Amino acid sequence: MLTGTLVSGLGLGSMYGLVALGFHITFAVSGTVNFAQGSAVTLGAVLGYTFAVQLGWPMPLAIAAALAGCAGLGLVVERLLVRPFVTRGSDAWLLATVAGGIILDNVLLFTFGKEPRSLPSALVAAPVQVLGAGIYPLQLLIPVVGIAAALAIRAVFRGTELGRVLLAVAQNSEAARLMGIDVARTVACAFALSAVLAGAAGLLIAPLFSVSAEMGALFGIKAFAVAILGGIGSATGVVLAGLLYGLVEAGVTATLGSGATQIVVFSVIILALALRPNGLLGRAAVNKV
């Protein structure tokens, strides 16, 4: 039971971490988040299914097109639901992105339908046995993708020109603008990347789960909890928190029973945040006066 629980926890946790990375990116660059992340998860899976199964496109092309669609969603969210409020000093983007997610969910419900469908993949055709537990190859791939994404984001922020631009915008957008950085475009790119990560999570989840117009909502909520738990300003912390969340969730279910899962998991989150208010690897913001 231990191996099966570990595999379940790491697999789920990686998915939460991947979606939560999207929260991290937009927060790190603009101080805002896209609460339609769960809907981006759904969009990635629905577009992937539509292109690969319904239109019969080759899978690599379907994946690329689905992720491009998610990037477009991120751009639309930033341009219509975030920027108009931020530029006027309003926090209404909080509600606007929630509302945008609800609208997208309902559009997908009407266009894709409410019936879940299957996205086939050779990576879930048959489980392989690892230490007595059955594991689909895709479950091994998901943590790799999640950790690789976190490391790549960390490397970009720390070691590239683009990373320096992003950090400059994050630290002082006015100064960055004066230095010739296109702040609006940089923030828009961050939202596009954020939605691409959520879409990638949707595409990875879909073969293990099913494709449906409601599949992303719960992921979005759990991923936000993970982002806060990890320290939303830390890519490494967010992915680490995702893995811990998944492991605790699976461990509690396996040991105490499913009735205790949500009670214990969210109690642990509250306790962790009480001990580390800025998250596991987050740092308190410095206010210069």
Added chain:
Amino acid sequence: MKVPFVGPWAAGTGITRNGAADNYVFRVSAVDALVDEALVAYAVKTYGAKKPGAILVNNAWGESNQQGIVAALKAAGLPSAGIEKYEANDIDMVPQLSRLREAGADALFLVGNVGPSAQVVKSLDRMGWTVPVISHWGPAGGRFDELAGPGAARVHFVQTFTFAGNDSPKAKAVLDALKAKYPAIKSMADVTPAVGIANAYDATHLIALAIQAAGATEGPKLRDGFYKIPAYAGLIKTYEAPFAPDRHDALKPDDYIFASFRNGEIVAVSK
């Protein structure tokens, strides 16, 4: 508001057995308490189950069946290996199923809609656990075999009706009419859920007969009209006095059949 309500779908026991002094709720559908008795009886008869477990969706439907399964197991004198819950959007049920396997479950009762029911089957496949699964009718509500894969066939679930293998003239006539009205129906796999169609078809005709018997459409008179419905040869069965003041469910356990998916179609496996 004294307006008769006829449910063709929801199986919650308390819907018709609601304790109201003046009950206006009727049903042409399965009833959780009776389904749970049927699930336990089927597990014992078909699989020789001695210690079944249950995995139920964490909502009011699961709750209704938890009570029914506990009562049915008690009535049958069987111990339970445990009752586990899952959320409707859960992907991986291995932890819950592992607990049931550790507790020695030799059969599983499943309650959930088509998507999560498929996730239970996928989790069982991943565990390599070939335990019999006896289910409420959730898997029939969609493309269960597409979602669950080859493991779908292992799940036997309750139905009140199937089109596949049903050679009654009425079943054929209704299916032909459906195909004529909805050209999107290319195969039996597109006719989902058959139980909902059949329950609603019979319920509609029973309402018409109740109006005819009452000679009026005012609520109280119409409600009494349901008690005077004569024999009616319906799609599911021939109804003889389907409702009485103390019996607001037109279908009985004898009307339930067990079915499974075969090549995209729901096929009866046992009466």
